[in-house]
Amino acid sequence: MSSAVPLDALRDTHAPRVEPLDVERVRQDFPILQRKIRGKPLVYLDNAASSQRPRVVIEAIRKLYEQDYANIHRGVHTLSQVATEAYENSRDKVRQFIGAADRREIVFTRGTTESINLVANSFARPRLQPGDEILITAMEHHANIVPWQLVCEQTGARLRVAPISDEGILRMEEFARLLTPRTRLVAAVHVSNALGTINPIRRMIELAHAAGIPILIDGAQAAPHLRVNVQQLDCDFYAFSGHKMCGPTGIGVLYGKLAHLEAMPPWQGGGDMINVVTFEKTTYNDPPQRFEAGTPNIEGGIALAPAIDYLLGLGMDRIAAWENELLAYATQCAADIPGLRIIGTAPCKASVLSFVLDCAHPHDIGTILDQEGVAIRTGHHCAQPVMQRFNVPATARASFSFYNTREEVDALFRGLRKVLEVFG
């Protein structure tokens, strides 16, 4: 297993040859995959919204509450020390997972959304003047649009948007052109949740840095599927969530370069983030505690470690290889469905198949598939500007994880043929 290999060495190898996953065996690790929906086996294809949890994560949460639970960073008693150690070990695990240089660069948050809001409020807002610009792309999730709109409203700064092509590919020449002397920050998605597009973020980071502009990457969809190394990427901030990568809900990560984090004021005040408090003056703790006010999501933080171990045990390359195979198979099956149009046809895509049918609205597709036990997402995927760009009110989205099978892709398309029977 790859866990024996030093992680950083593993990350450096490009596209190594990998043994395929034993998917049937992997499925045994996920208790929920045994369940039936309306008498039919669950076919869970809503992984981009949230993944399912392997037993090791569920057991870690159970063990914490049955044996090791206490508040962290506070007590001198044994349990508090045990829980604190587990929580802080998880921070080390995250550091390792994304290849960060220093554990102080790992801030625990509630999720990607909170991570981005933290940067918007603590990093961006104090530096923004009227006329300054923040650059995003046309394929952002609302979580990487609205926080910037809020700080723009507060500061008089302006939000600029780099356009995308009809395939859902970022127009790099436009992106480069929009990096101006007025740009104070770039915020861009690594993998689009609505389209599946994998952005060339390494190049984007280079371009931003060449213009002297810091850049935040929204990695919510990337962290579960791709190998991420923040030092190699050299991004200033990288945000992601536990629940999309087999970890608990309500825990997320903000990676930030230490120099940035050290210069940033706190966003939320409370316990844990202080050094000395008097009514006259309070001095703040160092990163990452400076940004972790109050009792955090202790179970979430602790159970993120086994989720990471689980993914690394399978191997990110094997995960990506199998998911790519499922996407290729599903894309091929989609070509046989009359009136199906895929939204997002970039050559470099994660395992997301977003589509519309001529004859049926995504909601109706979703309801009919649900009758067959097939769970997909329908709607705007919190990316309304993407829907407007492609002139559709909504899409149906099947998103595949490493525990999905070709048979489950077949079940999706059997379901779609039922949709055609009803609406065709």
Add this chain to the structure above:
Amino acid sequence: MADLDDLYREMILDHSRNPRNFRSNEAAAGIAHGNNPLCGDRVSVFVDLDGDSIRDISFQGSGCAICTASASLMTQALKGATRRRAQFLFENVHHMLTDGKLPHPEVELGKLHVLEGVREFPIRVKCATLPWHTFHSALTRGSEIVSTE
């Protein structure tokens, strides 16, 4: 158990494919725009009155089969209705889609009964009620934006 055939009855499919009174009427006395931000359904309802009666009612928008059929059937049911009858139908439809207990049993639902199957699909109830809430707003408060969230 909820059955797809109860949801997608032939009449619903027909009205979703060929919606009746599907046109805008910017000169209407009452116009309201409804949207369901969770799913992207949008509907605009245009109402013209003749004294106390609905002389004309039409709609436009984009939505799922349930939303479109509900809007189409609504315009047919309400054309020529008095305000009072429209209010009672609005309440009856709401209850038909939620608890099945009609507050005004004397006011016949007629073809609107075909939407009854939606009740078994709770997540879809908002699709069916969106046009009605939008109509209600157009009738009672003039132009405004309605949201089902």
